[in-house]
Amino acid sequence: MLIVKDLSVERIDKKIFENINLSLTPGNITILKGKNGSGKTTLLKAILNLIEPSFGSIFWKGKLLKRNFYDFYNHTTYIADTTSSLRKLTIKDNVNIWKKFFISNINDAQIETALKTLKLDNYLNKKVATLSFGEIKKLEFLRLIIENKKVWILDEPLSNLDEDSIELMKQTFEDHSSKEGSIIFSSHQNPGIYVTEEIEL
């Protein structure tokens, strides 16, 4: 569905990366590996059409992504390395806002089980600002379930997570890929997640 062809991005005076080729088909899990500052976030942003590549092109469903990006966005969940939950509000409010804002077709029971597996169900009325960083990060993954989209683009999803949560992410990824979804995620190392494609930056 998504094909990246000979992608290069240059900033003012230096090349960030060049000649990246990758394709995303249903059931596909791609990992971007690289050191800090090797351009993982930049590549993800280029795939999201937020950065204009210097060379190369990206295709979505056979059309240039530039012409077709709203359709791409309709099928995509993006989780950045920053957490987008609103600090001043409670978890419940955040979930409600996400549910309405993304016009989600997920019912409350499903969200409750998701909260339970993430071990956040006891803090429903707590403000996000009082949670620990790992918990805020886990809350962010609730968006994957609420948005319920085919393509997941995740920036450093495994940093700051404990082993149980990483195990949980592993299962979630496999579950999603078995449901014909596709995932790109960046990480500086792979803690044993089954991937179909590996790209070194």
Next chain:
Amino acid sequence: MNFLNKIIFFYYREYKLNMSGAQDILTNIIFFFISIFIFIFSIGPDKQTISIIGVGILWTLLLLSSTLSLRKFYQDDFENGNLIIMHLNGFSFGFIAILKTFSHFIFVQIPFLLSIPIACILLNVANDKLFYLFTSFGIGSLILSCFGSISSSMNLMNQRNFLLGSVIVMIFSVPIIIFSVGIINTEESFNSLINILFGILLIVFAINPWASGLCLKLSLENN
């Protein structure tokens, strides 16, 4: 229909966000009233003088206190990545700018609009001028919101010198102040001045999505 729902829930989100930080808005208004007190202390409590320059003071302080909250216009959403999420949810950057401008107008400027009558009592402004004050501030504050959107989106990447954003808003608001105070002081030319103010509003309205959208995109690209 989906799109309309998204817009409604964008405002629901803004409402929740602003209500959880309602003390910020109230602090703005307290700043406004305290500045009125200080103005009166510094020029003396002479009723005649105050009623002459009252409207001018009111407009100046409204401008200053509404530029106070500019810092939060885009900064929070920019830093925690919500701007990207809104964009991925189907809003173009220009449209986000329009929505945010109205949000700023509703949650920051309307409280000022509501506190104008009390300020008018304090500053001895004649009752029959209240209507002119309301119309001019209603239009003028929308223009100020647009300028606020433009200048704060320009300064997203400017970590060193944020005061520049307020200076930009103030430099652009000079003609608005001239025409708005003119409306109140010369009531016979009310129609022509309000037309000019409307004209400025339309021009700024046309510029705002373009300029803010471009700056937002630029800042997100290079962040």
Next chain:
Amino acid sequence: MKFLVNPSKFNEMADYIFKPVLILSIILFAIGLLFSFYLSPDDYQQGSTVRIMYVHVPSAWLALLTYAIMTLYSIMALAFRIPFGFIFNTAVAPIGAVFTLICIISGSLWGKPMWGTWWVWDARLTSVAILFVIYLIIIFMNLSFENRIVREKVVAIFILVGSVNLPIVKFSVDWWNTLHQPATISKLSKPSIDPSMMTPLIIMTFAFIMIGIAIAILRIKTEIISRKSYLS
């Protein structure tokens, strides 16, 4: 005309014309100052102070002209992706600021004997003061952004939005009836200024343009060199 948009062509052209422009500006200044101090008559109303005009009016024109050219370059840079526009904006903004400052100072020196005060809050003076502040904001913006790409584009957008002030400055004297005298020289009607004063004014204007171009060439060349590694 490629040297107006291409840095390397500009460099070639600049090496070629810099010395003639500088010499020409010196000659013009000599002639112009000679004319304006000794060979032009006193005004029957304003006496000898009218000679301030020969500095005041050219600098006012050039302040506006510089901003107008910067606006054109901003449009070119943003719409047609010509990076030379950004170079031009960064280099030329301080020159415009200095012209505006000369205009304001000479104007208030002229205003003291004529109007009896250094400063009046009339439309033209205020709008020129705003123009000066806009120039200052452009300079400060150039100094305070970390990221160069963001900085130059944001400055270009600011210049475009700020260009709303230009027509206000130009026509403020005609729109509001104020203390400042209306423009005496325009293309459409016969100028209401005496030819004996017209000659030094025109010579001085050209002298100002030439010295402006000379300084601009130096500044643009410095700017090009300072980002040489990016342009290639």
